[in-house]
Amino acid sequence: MKQHNHVQADMTKILGNGGTGPARHLRRWIVWVALALAAVLAVFVWGFSGGKEQVSYQVQEARRGDLTITVSATGNLQPLNQVDVGSERSGIIRSVEVDYNDQVKMGQPLARLDTAMLEAEVRKASAALELAQAKVLQAQATLRQAGAELARMRQAHELTGGRVPSARELDVAEAALERARADEAAARAQVSQARATLESVRTDLSKTLILSPINGIVLSRSVEPGQTVAASLQAPVLFTLAEDLARMELHVDLDEADVGRVEPGQQATFTVDAYPERIFPAEVVQVRYSAKAEGGVVTYETVLRVDNTGLLLRPGMTATADITVNEIRDAVLVPNSALRFMPREPGGQPGEKSSMLNKLMPRPPRHARRASQSGGFNGAGAAEQKVWTLRQDTLVSIPVTIGATDGVMTEIVKGEVEPGMGVVTGSMSIRK
Numbered sequence: 001m002k003q004h005n006h007v008q009a010d011m012t013k014i015l016g017n018g019g020t021g022p023a024r025h026l027r028r029w030i031v032w033v034a035l036a037l038a039a040v041l042a043v044f045v046w047g048f049s050g051g052k053e054q055v056s057y058q059v060q061e062a063r064r065g066d067l068t069i070t071v072s073a074t075g076n077l078q079p080l081n082q083v084d085v086g087s088e089r090s091g092i093i094r095s096v097e098v099d100y101n102d103q104v105k106m107g108q109p110l111a112r113l114d115t116a117m118l119e120a121e122v123r124k125a126s127a128a129l130e131l132a133q134a135k136v137l138q139a140q141a142t143l144r145q146a147g148a149e150l151a152r153m154r155q156a157h158e159l160t161g162g163r164v165p166s167a168r169e170l171d172v173a174e175a176a177l178e179r180a181r182a183d184e185a186a187a188r189a190q191v192s193q194a195r196a197t198l199e200s201v202r203t204d205l206s207k208t209l210i211l212s213p214i215n216g217i218v219l220s221r222s223v224e225p226g227q228t229v230a231a232s233l234q235a236p237v238l239f240t241l242a243e244d245l246a247r248m249e250l251h252v253d254l255d256e257a258d259v260g261r262v263e264p265g266q267q268a269t270f271t272v273d274a275y276p277e278r279i280f281p282a283e284v285v286q287v288r289y290s291a292k293a294e295g296g297v298v299t300y301e302t303v304l305r306v307d308n309t310g311l312l313l314r315p316g317m318t319a320t321a322d323i324t325v326n327e328i329r330d331a332v333l334v335p336n337s338a339l340r341f342m343p344r345e346p347g348g349q350p351g352e353k354s355s356m357l358n359k360l361m362p363r364p365p366r367h368a369r370r371a372s373q374s375g376g377f378n379g380a381g382a383a384e385q386k387v388w389t390l391r392q393d394t395l396v397s398i399p400v401t402i403g404a405t406d407g408v409m410t411e412i413v414k415g416e417v418e419p420g421m422g423v424v425t426g427s428m429s430i431r432k
Contacts, residue, residue: 055344055429057390059422062334067411069326069404071262073302075252077272077317079242083214086235089113089207093227098239100221104212110239111223113208121201129194136191139184146180149173216243219315248306248313250282252321253292253299261325262287268304270321275312282306284323326404332417333409337425338387339402343395344427387417388424395424 091113098110150173153165220240223229229236250270254262268282282304292299304321306313386397400415417423 055427057395057424058426058428059390060335060338060425062332062412062417062419062421062423064330064419065333065409067328067331067333067404067406067409068324069328069406070322071254071258071325072320072322073252073254073258074318074320075250075302077306077313077315077319078249078251079216079219079245079315080247080249081214081216081243082219082315083216083241083243084237085110085210085213085239085241086237087111087113087207087210087229087231088235089118089204090229090231091117091208093223093225093229095225096221096223098218098221100218102218104216104218104241106212106215108212109209110212110218111210113210113229115205115208118201118205118208122198122205125194125198125201129191129198132187132190132194136184136187139180139187143177143180143184146173146177150177210238212241214241214243216241217245242315245311245313245315246307246309248308248315249285250304250306250319250321252302252304252319254287254302256291256298256300258325259287259300259302262302262323266323266325268321268323270304270306270319272313272317272319274314274317278312280306280313280319282321328404328411331403332412332419334387334400334412334417334423335425336405336408336410338423339385339410341388341424341426343388344429387415389422390424 094112094114096111098104098108104110150170153170153173156164157170218239219242221238223238229238262284264284264286266284268284269279270282271279284302285305286303288301288303290301292301302323304323384399384401387400388395388397390396398416400417401413403411403413405411
């Protein structure tokens with residue numbers, strides 16, 4: 001207690017209770033600078049004279065096994081064949097014969113339009129055809145009459161030695177015969193025209209019955225009885241049908257970095273949110289050349305064939321697919337963390353001192369700089385790297401050539417790494 005009072009008295013003297021003005025502020029500033037220098041000196045002394053660091057290493061064993069390389073992509077399920085059914089005729093919907101999820105056959109009625117106006121058009125066209133046919137009969141009679149008249153005049157001309165009828169009268173009779181033939185041909189053409197008009201109206205009448213073009217299931221229905229359909233420039237879509245949902249397609253967007261590794265025939269698996277615990281199989285059938293660019297990301301649409309015999313999957317579901325692009329059997333594998341590990345000190349000796357200067361201004365390890373300068377590929381497409389192992393508590397580097405990776409484990413193509421060998425995956429320093 002006495003000592004504390006003495007220190008307080010000394011500080012009071014140093015700060016100068018009796019002093020005033022600039023001298024007092026100057027003395028106080030000098031004291032604080034001295035205290036700061038003493039603190040910095042204490043930190044350096046602690047750093048240089050502190051205890052040693054004990055380094056603890058995490059080790060995992062290399063193993064032999066199979067490696068499966070996959071590429072991930074997302075997309076949506078679609079029917080193998082989807083058809084939009086519309087109406088070519090305008091009119092009022094009289095009845096709708098199917099509903100959502102109904103199974104339909106080819107030629108089965110889906111909806112009917114009101115036919116009153118078209119039935120009247122059919123009757124009108126039928127009457128026009130009958131009239132044209134009657135005109136043909138009339139023209140044929142006129143033709144026969146003109147022919148008989150010409151024959152009679154020629155016979156009289158021969159019997160009278162050319163005196164009766166005159167040559168002019170014969171010319172008039174021949175012209176009448178030609179006109180009769182032309183009238184018959186025109187009447188026959190009118191019959192063909194009337195018959196075509198009748199067929200056209202009957203065709204329009206048949207289109208008031210909207211039929212299914214395929215065997216499938218009704219995905220959507222956008223029409224109700226009594227609704228007016230206006231088919232002007234484009235046929236309105238009344239129904240959407242999907243053919244055979246037991247077979248579907250998964251369309252995914254494949255990143256441009258992965259498109260070179262994916263090809264038709266490769267197997268894949270995918271999941272959907274509706275069944276998160278279930279994995280569905282698929283097969284790549286097409287990698288399209290057309291690119292899609294959105295937000296600076298380039299993707300290529302890839303089509304996968306899906307077996308949906310159980311009808312669990314539905315069109316439009318979002319799926320995440322993993323496409324198997326490579327399978328490696330019986331390979332030596334090490335964790336990826338073993339390839340990322342770098343000792344903090346060149347020697348890597350446990351218990352080695354770490355100076356305060358290195359703590360305050362750390363530098364990259366020398367072996368890391370050497371690795372970055374000498375690392376690369378071995379010319380055969382495999383990368384050269386190092387892994388570390390412990391031999392008698394000493395870190396030893398092993399140059400290796402790595403191959404494929406699945407993001408967790410990496411294949412060792414070349415190097416003195418054997419199954420069961422411990423490789424260092426990380427370290428932790430403990431100061432004593």
